[in-house]
Amino acid sequence: MSASYPIPGNKIRLTESFDAGFLEEPSFKAGSLDADGQIEQSISTPQQNAYSTNDQKAPAILSIKNFNVQAAGSTILKNINLEIPKGKITVLLGPSGCGKTTLLKCLNRLSDLHPSLKVNGKILIDGEDIFHPTQDLTKIRQKMGLLSQRPFPLPMSIYKNIAYGLKIKGIRDKKVIKEKVEKHLKDVGLWEEVKDRLHGPAARLSIGQQQRLCLARGLAVGPEIILADEPTSALDPISSRKIEEEFLRLKEDYTLIVVTHILRQARRLADHIVFMYFGEVIEQGTPDEIFNHPKSDILKQYLQSGH
Amino acid sequence: MQNRKILEEKFFLWLMRLVTLSIILVFLFIMGIIIKKGFHAMTWEMISQEPKGGFYFGKGGGILNAIVGSLYLALGSTFFGLLLGLPVALGMNVHWITKTRFVGALRFLLDALWGVPSIVFGAFGFALMAYLGLRASLLAGIITVTLFIVPIFIRAFDEVLRTVPEGLMEAAYSLGANKTQIAFTVFFRQALPGFITAILLAFGRGIGDAASVLFTAGYTDHIPQTIQDPTATLPLAIFFQLSSPIPEVKARAYAAALILTIIILIISVVSRLSTRRFKKNIL
Ligand SMILES: Nc1ncnc2c1ncn2[C@@H]1O[C@H](COP(=O)(O)OP(=O)(O)OP(=O)(O)O)[C@@H](O)[C@H]1O
Numbered sequence: 096m097s098a099s100y101p102i103p104g105n106k107i108r109l110t111e112s113f114d115a116g117f118l119e120e121p122s123f124k125a126g127s128l129d130a131d132g133q134i135e136q137s138i139s140t141p142q143q144n145a146y147s148t149n150d151q152k153a154p155a156i157l158s159i160k161n162f163n164v165q166a167a168g169s170t171i172l173k174n175i176n177l178e179i180p181k182g183k184i185t186v187l188l189g190p191s192g193c194g195k196t197t198l199l200k201c202l203n204r205l206s207d208l209h210p211s212l213k214v215n216g217k218i219l220i221d222g223e224d225i226f227h228p229t230q231d232l233t234k235i236r237q238k239m240g241l242l243s244q245r246p247f248p249l250p251m252s253i254y255k256n257i258a259y260g261l262k263i264k265g266i267r268d269k270k271v272i273k274e275k276v277e278k279h280l281k282d283v284g285l286w287e288e289v290k291d292r293l294h295g296p297a298a299r300l301s302i303g304q305q306q307r308l309c310l311a312r313g314l315a316v317g318p319e320i321i322l323a324d325e326p327t328s329a330l331d332p333i334s335s336r337k338i339e340e341e342f343l344r345l346k347e348d349y350t351l352i353v354v355t356h357i358l359r360q361a362r363r364l365a366d367h368i369v370f371m372y373f374g375e376v377i378e379q380g381t382p383d384e385i386f387n388h389p390k391s392d393i394l395k396q397y398l399q400s401g402h
Numbered sequence: 403m404q405n406r407k408i409l410e411e412k413f414f415l416w417l418m419r420l421v422t423l424s425i426i427l428v429f430l431f432i433m434g435i436i437i438k439k440g441f442h443a444m445t446w447e448m449i450s451q452e453p454k455g456g457f458y459f460g461k462g463g464g465i466l467n468a469i470v471g472s473l474y475l476a477l478g479s480t481f482f483g484l485l486l487g488l489p490v491a492l493g494m495n496v497h498w499i500t501k502t503r504f505v506g507a508l509r510f511l512l513d514a515l516w517g518v519p520s521i522v523f524g525a526f527g528f529a530l531m532a533y534l535g536l537r538a539s540l541l542a543g544i545i546t547v548t549l550f551i552v553p554i555f556i557r558a559f560d561e562v563l564r565t566v567p568e569g570l571m572e573a574a575y576s577l578g579a580n581k582t583q584i585a586f587t588v589f590f591r592q593a594l595p596g597f598i599t600a601i602l603l604a605f606g607r608g609i610g611d612a613a614s615v616l617f618t619a620g621y622t623d624h625i626p627q628t629i630q631d632p633t634a635t636l637p638l639a640i641f642f643q644l645s646s647p648i649p650e651v652k653a654r655a656y657a658a659a660l661i662l663t664i665i666i667l668i669i670s671v672v673s674r675l676s677t678r679r680f681k682k683n684i685l
């Protein structure tokens with residue numbers, strides 16, 4: 096990937112007051128190798144900021160601007176401003192109840208299902224506001240594959256679980272569906288385990304297998320972004336590693352946002368880390384910056400108790 | 403401490419056994435009485451023929467009219483109840499999920515309706531008949547029983563749907579499914595076994611209720627030929643025959659009760675067996 100070679104002086108500020116207006120420029124959406132390099136050059140700014148990072152050579156695929164979520168008078172997310180770099184793994188860290196799941200769900204507009212949640216602010220994907228009232232929800236949701244904290248296979252066969260999203264997309268050709276099912280099951284390393292019982296119930300799979308099935312199901316709709324909420328919290332170490340390896344492979348083609356409580360996992364996976372506390376983004380940066388040079392006291396405490 | 407826990411455990415285990423046993427005993431007792439009193443009247447004639455002249459004085463014939471009438475009535479109203487109830491229940495759990503107040507009010511109303519005695523529905527059906535210009539008929543009976551079982555349908559479906567995990571719904575939404583797709587693929591499948599139980603519950607109430615059909619379905623010795631004919635029903639057949647002073651006729655009332663019970667048992671068993679097939683895909 097183009098992002099791997101260093102360009103001196105290239106620093107993009109990633110702070111709460113960050114104005115990402117330039118990201119909406121059309122030229123910036125071109126994801127080609129050369130274009131990336133040029134864009135990176137052109138946006139290189141010498142600006143310094145306390146919490147700046149230098150791992151951000153990729154353009155943002157998702158920008159969250161002044162995003163707030165309230166429920167029954169209490170604030171769940173407070174003035175979130177984030178840029179999610181394209182083709183990278185962004186890890187969300189933070190203590191339980193700080194709003195990580197809520198943030199992920201909002202990205203997929205699952206907040207619509209909870210009338211008690213009051214949402215304001217903007218989330219732009221490819222320059223389009225996810226929360227725009229006339230937004231095509233199917234399109235927006237299919238741009239992201241959500242892997243929830245617990246796997247929820249649909250009440251149907253393994254095969255149909257993956258075919259489901261394809262059918263929603265309007266793909267009816269049986270042969271195409273069959274190929275895609277096989278491809279995505281192979282992608283998540285589940286094919287060998289289930290190829291003889293594709294038409295058996297998905298609910299009979301082990302939890303680890305279900306989690307991988309859910310990942311395959313999400314990949315099948317052709318998302319750009321994968322949202323994973325503690326994807327390995329219910330898994331044994333070996334299955335967890337499988338998922339992690341899968342994520343690192345998926346990075347080639349997708350952008351990932353991963354919530355985890357496992358700091359080692361964050362280290363292994365993250366290109367960029369966002370630390371949240373009580374609904375606010377406290378600090379963000381590269382794994383090195385976050386783990387080795389934490390700036391805020393809250394993060395220092397969090398890291399200490401986590402080890 | 404340890405001892406106390408074991409004792410507690412034992413106590414509740416025995417309590418549970420006792421309660422279970424007493425329920426089984428009560429059931430056997432009821433069945434026993436019905437069988438004892440009705441068995442000798444349980445002839446092939448009873449279930450294969452309409453009443454003949456003098457049937458109510460102990461002469462020949464059977465209660466085929468009531469069996470068929472009850473089945474027509476229960477099937478008809480279950481069908482319409484399903485038709486009305488399923489969309490409302492799906493709506494309450496999928497489409498109007500953000501309108502918590504409305505759904506809450508609706509639940510309350512339906513619960514209240516569930517508690518209304520069936521005779522009240524009978525009286526309402528009777529008034530409705532007069533308004534619509536209907537006479538006592540299968541149609542009027544079906545309308546009344548439908549009204550009576552719709553709240554049961556909706557609330558039973560609703561309770562089943564509420565057990566569908568939120569995460570499952572979110573998973574389907576996150577794949578881009580719309581509300582109707584979710585209602586009919588995810589919810590419907592996940593809830594199917596529960597639905598069948600709900601249908602059974604409503605069917606049982608429909609086939610067994612006497613008060614709602616007392617004024618509305620009428621009573622006749624013939625199997626209804628059209629939906630506008632009056633129809634006999636098993637509960638009323640039991641009621642009329644049981645009020646007779648003639649022992650033969652009384653025995654037939656018990657035989658009719660036995661038939662009603664057997665119909666309900668057959669339906670339960672068949673539906674249990676059929677749900678087993680659907681259960682395999684469920685979380
Ligand atoms: N629909 C809702 N209505 C009201 N409050 C909510 C709702 N959803 C979440 N919350 C509250 O928002 C806060 C953040 O919850 P969230 O699930 O996002 O935390 P989290 O960071 O994912 O925690 P964990 O690491 O334990 O999963 C919690 O205090 C929770 O009670």
Ligand SMILES: [Mg+2]
Nearest residue numbers: 195196244324
């Ligand atoms: Mg969470």
